[in-house]
Amino acid sequence: MSQLAVWNAGQLVTMAGPARPRTGPELHQLGVIENGALLVRDGRVEATGTRAQIEPLLEPNAEILDAAGAAVLPGFVDAHTHPVFAGNRAAEFEERNQGVSYAEIADRGGGIRETVRRTRAASELELETAARRYREWFLRGGTTTIEAKSGYGLSLESELKILRVIRTLGAEGSLRMVPTFLGAHEVPDEFRGRIDDYVDHVAHEMIPEVARHGLAEFCDVFCEPNVFPIEQARRVLDAARRAGLGVRIHADQFTADEGSRLAALVRARTADHLEATGAEGLAALAAVGVQPVLLPASVYALGLRRYPDARGMIEHGLAIVLATDFNPGSSPTASMPMVLSLAATQMKLTAAESIAAATINAAYSLNRGGEIGSLEPGKRADFAVHDAADYRELAYFFGRDTARAVYIGGRRVY
Amino acid sequence: MSQLAVWNAGQLVTMAGPARPRTGPELHQLGVIENGALLVRDGRVEATGTRAQIEPLLEPNAEILDAAGAAVLPGFVDAHTHPVFAGNRAAEFEERNQGVSYAEIADRGGGIRETVRRTRAASELELETAARRYREWFLRGGTTTIEAKSGYGLSLESELKILRVIRTLGAEGSLRMVPTFLGAHEVPDEFRGRIDDYVDHVAHEMIPEVARHGLAEFCDVFCEPNVFPIEQARRVLDAARRAGLGVRIHADQFTADEGSRLAALVRARTADHLEATGAEGLAALAAVGVQPVLLPASVYALGLRRYPDARGMIEHGLAIVLATDFNPGSSPTASMPMVLSLAATQMKLTAAESIAAATINAAYSLNRGGEIGSLEPGKRADFAVHDAADYRELAYFFGRDTARAVYIGGRRVY
Numbered sequence: 001m002s003q004l005a006v007w008n009a010g011q012l013v014t015m016a017g018p019a020r021p022r023t024g025p026e027l028h029q030l031g032v033i034e035n036g037a038l039l040v041r042d043g044r045v046e047a048t049g050t051r052a053q054i055e056p057l058l059e060p061n062a063e064i065l066d067a068a069g070a071a072v073l074p075g076f077v078d079a080h081t082h083p084v085f086a087g088n089r090a091a092e093f094e095e096r097n098q099g100v101s102y103a104e105i106a107d108r109g110g111g112i113r114e115t116v117r118r119t120r121a122a123s124e125l126e127l128e129t130a131a132r133r134y135r136e137w138f139l140r141g142g143t144t145t146i147e148a149k150s151g152y153g154l155s156l157e158s159e160l161k162i163l164r165v166i167r168t169l170g171a172e173g174s175l176r177m178v179p180t181f182l183g184a185h186e187v188p189d190e191f192r193g194r195i196d197d198y199v200d201h202v203a204h205e206m207i208p209e210v211a212r213h214g215l216a217e218f219c220d221v222f223c224e225p226n227v228f229p230i231e232q233a234r235r236v237l238d239a240a241r242r243a244g245l246g247v248r249i250h251a252d253q254f255t256a257d258e259g260s261r262l263a264a265l266v267r268a269r270t271a272d273h274l275e276a277t278g279a280e281g282l283a284a285l286a287a288v289g290v291q292p293v294l295l296p297a298s299v300y301a302l303g304l305r306r307y308p309d310a311r312g313m314i315e316h317g318l319a320i321v322l323a324t325d326f327n328p329g330s331s332p333t334a335s336m337p338m339v340l341s342l343a344a345t346q347m348k349l350t351a352a353e354s355i356a357a358a359t360i361n362a363a364y365s366l367n368r369g370g371e372i373g374s375l376e377p378g379k380r381a382d383f384a385v386h387d388a389a390d391y392r393e394l395a396y397f398f399g400r401d402t403a404r405a406v407y408i409g410g411r412r413v414y
Numbered sequence: 415m416s417q418l419a420v421w422n423a424g425q426l427v428t429m430a431g432p433a434r435p436r437t438g439p440e441l442h443q444l445g446v447i448e449n450g451a452l453l454v455r456d457g458r459v460e461a462t463g464t465r466a467q468i469e470p471l472l473e474p475n476a477e478i479l480d481a482a483g484a485a486v487l488p489g490f491v492d493a494h495t496h497p498v499f500a501g502n503r504a505a506e507f508e509e510r511n512q513g514v515s516y517a518e519i520a521d522r523g524g525g526i527r528e529t530v531r532r533t534r535a536a537s538e539l540e541l542e543t544a545a546r547r548y549r550e551w552f553l554r555g556g557t558t559t560i561e562a563k564s565g566y567g568l569s570l571e572s573e574l575k576i577l578r579v580i581r582t583l584g585a586e587g588s589l590r591m592v593p594t595f596l597g598a599h600e601v602p603d604e605f606r607g608r609i610d611d612y613v614d615h616v617a618h619e620m621i622p623e624v625a626r627h628g629l630a631e632f633c634d635v636f637c638e639p640n641v642f643p644i645e646q647a648r649r650v651l652d653a654a655r656r657a658g659l660g661v662r663i664h665a666d667q668f669t670a671d672e673g674s675r676l677a678a679l680v681r682a683r684t685a686d687h688l689e690a691t692g693a694e695g696l697a698a699l700a701a702v703g704v705q706p707v708l709l710p711a712s713v714y715a716l717g718l719r720r721y722p723d724a725r726g727m728i729e730h731g732l733a734i735v736l737a738t739d740f741n742p743g744s745s746p747t748a749s750m751p752m753v754l755s756l757a758a759t760q761m762k763l764t765a766a767e768s769i770a771a772a773t774i775n776a777a778y779s780l781n782r783g784g785e786i787g788s789l790e791p792g793k794r795a796d797f798a799v800h801d802a803a804d805y806r807e808l809a810y811f812f813g814r815d816t817a818r819a820v821y822i823g824g825r826r827v828y
Contacts, residue, residue: 088810088811089810090807090810091806093758093809093810094758094765094806097758097762097764133801137814140815141814297813303759303760305719332810333811333812333813335812335813335814338813339813341715341813345511345715345716345717348512348513348717350508350511350512351504351508392508393502395504395507395508396746397746397747398746398749398752399555399711399747399748399749399752399755399812400551400555400748400749400814400815401554401815
């Protein structure tokens with residue numbers, strides 16, 4: 001049995017509130033305790049309050065962390081990342097900024113095709129080493145859980161390899177990982193022109209094998225007319241359902257409403273991206289309560305200007321989620337504070353709305369709303385001490401690592 | 415006498431090249447040494463090359479730093495910052511994002527007026543403490559020199575107080591500081607409606623006193639029709655010249671070409687911002703070689719979309735500089751890597767162009783081109799070891815602190 005007390009938190013942001021994802025006015029309920037204190041027992045929150053309230057509960061050998069006036073927040077839950085890949089695309093990024101089109105890069109074997117080739121060629125150990133570097137970046141921003149997608153293998157063997165890397169890193173306990181199988185991220189070269197054959201392969205060979213090994217909780221598909229159109233995407237997701245996996249969808253990144261309609265139809269847990277979503281798509285998502293996962297860092301990094309209509313989604317009563325979309329192509333950032341900054345400056349969300357989207361709402365989108373995403377008695381003691389006196393500073397000061405100490409299950413991991 | 419050797423730099427970016435600010439094709443000359451090594455003696459660069467080349471020069475007690483494959487770059491020179499102020503404006507930032515106009519905020523005493531009030535009320539020690547926090551943020555991004563402006567005092571006493579804080583921090587040696595007097599940042603409340611009286615006060619009382627104490631190297635003025643119009647700005651700058659100060663100008667942030675024309679007329683060292691500059695202003699700057707200091711982080715943080723025309727400036731043969739504009743109102747970031755990211759994604763500069771703008775060109779804009787901004791024999795050993803294998807990663811991965819070790823004059827400061 002072990003106890004940890006954190007006190008002198010200038011603000012303890014608990015996110016305490018109703019046991020459901022937050023919408024509308026609830027997005028502003030951060031449950032802030034000024035000069036707050038947090039008591040942890042055996043990895044879970046025992047109590048929150050003032051120092052005077054938790055001191056009577058302290059046992060003689062309790063560890064003490066003096067937050068010295070800093071803001072303490074629940075660990076961010078980053079519900080959309082692609083953290084396992086070989087190499088990076090810094091050179092291609094530069095070419096794209098100089099006006100070379102993505103199609104041109106893809107035609108000569110660049111872009112995702114290059115990452116797939118390199119990831120297939122990499123050993124499990126090489127991928128683990130790269131992913132551990134990125135893991136530290138997530139922690140430095142105060143993230144304690146990520147949803148981690150495969151999708152740079154696109155063959156049974158290499159997708160399993162990626163999912164094993166996610167499992168290995170998750171088991172190390174320094175960053176919680178929720179694995180998602182994304183075999184339908186792109187059609188690999190060997191199936192070029194034979195999308196239905198690849199979809200069959202994903203649906204009938206890859207998904208059952210992934211499920212048999214317990215390597216994924218969710219299945220995702222990149223639904224776009226020129227990648228996996230609605231019909232093919234649906235076949236993948238139906239197979240995922242049959243295998244007992246939850247469903248997430250890359251929807252409407254470039255084309256309006258097909259993906260969001262599919263997400264509503266299959267009652268996906270989330271529809272992710274939604275930059276192009278129009279009124280019809282929004283209404284479809286709202287009708288069945290699919291959670292939108294918004295990825296402003298990919299809009300920024302691609303040099304685009306159309307951000308998802310977060311305000312419209314909130315007005316439709318949707319429980320929005322914010323995530324990094326960390327990946328080597330369109331969103332090379334692992335920083336949730338950067339996403340909060342983009343949400344403020346480009347999407348006009350308040351810091352409270354963004355933080356709810358990045359913690360409790362994200363936790364619910366991963367079926368973990370009862371375990372993480374807030375600091376309430378009984379929940380996992382996942383939290384970060386930030387270099388900030390007020391939670392609003394996390395969205396205001398930007399371009400920096402804000403976390404100074406990060407705990408997962410009451411254990412310091414950064 | 416002390417020696418330090420750095421080796422196994424995956425890339426040693428020396429910026430070695432002609433002894434003048436870089437324009438056009440020279441912006442791409444980074445002088446990269448693959449698997450490079452750097453030898454430092456008594457705080458200055460003794461040699462650069464490969465490990466084999468510097469090893470014969472090593473003395474028995476030399477300190478060794480193994481960069482383990484990381485990229486080593488000259489410390490960034492951030493040539494436009496406002497780092498000394500009390501409080502912050504996180505609450506106002508949120509209001510502005512929610513649609514409250516800056517004019518409305520200013521009318522009720524907010525905005526810069528609030529920062530001035532709080533900065534006047536703060537003790538020198540309080541300001542030092544706040545500035546030391548921000549100093550660490552600069553270092554974490556690999557910055558080793560900043561130009562530091564006053565301008566939140568707007569009275570003789572409080573402007574001197576701010577400049578003393580800059581002097582104190584600079585003397586601590588953990589971040590080089592080049593002080594700039596910006597008494598003409600705004601007209602203070604007590605001179606409201608009497609701009610000419612305030613300009614007289616700045617020109618005839620403040621500037622001579624600042625110069626007498628040796629508290630500034632440069633004088634800056636916020637030249638905008640509704641702040642300090644060209645005539646008033648010129649009176650300030652003429653006084654600065656008479657007092658022996660160099661001249662920098664906040665020019666064309668919102669209104670085209672007045673500021674840039676003035677900058678050309680008075681042969682300012684730099685014209686800063688230039689988001690609104692048109693063909694006429696560009697031609698004026700180019701005719702006399704004023705260095706443009708571009709501040710994309712303020713465009714981003716204000717939620718605006720008009721970035722300065724960096725490409726046009728390069729084509730005009732101008733030696734562009736990139737800087738953070740760190741300040742609590744329009745640009746709450748101290749991160750030069752964040753500026754490189756904005757330059758890439760929003761302004762379409764290459765990483766090489768940006769890094770030249772953020773090092774050697776910036777050094778020249780501060781009259782220090784012979785001392786800092788590159789790693790060449792005889793220059794100060796100011797450098798950073800970054801979490802990057804290739805310099806292009808600094809502009810590509812974003813929203814993170816990239817420096818893992820920072821040295822100023824051969825001494826580790828972070």
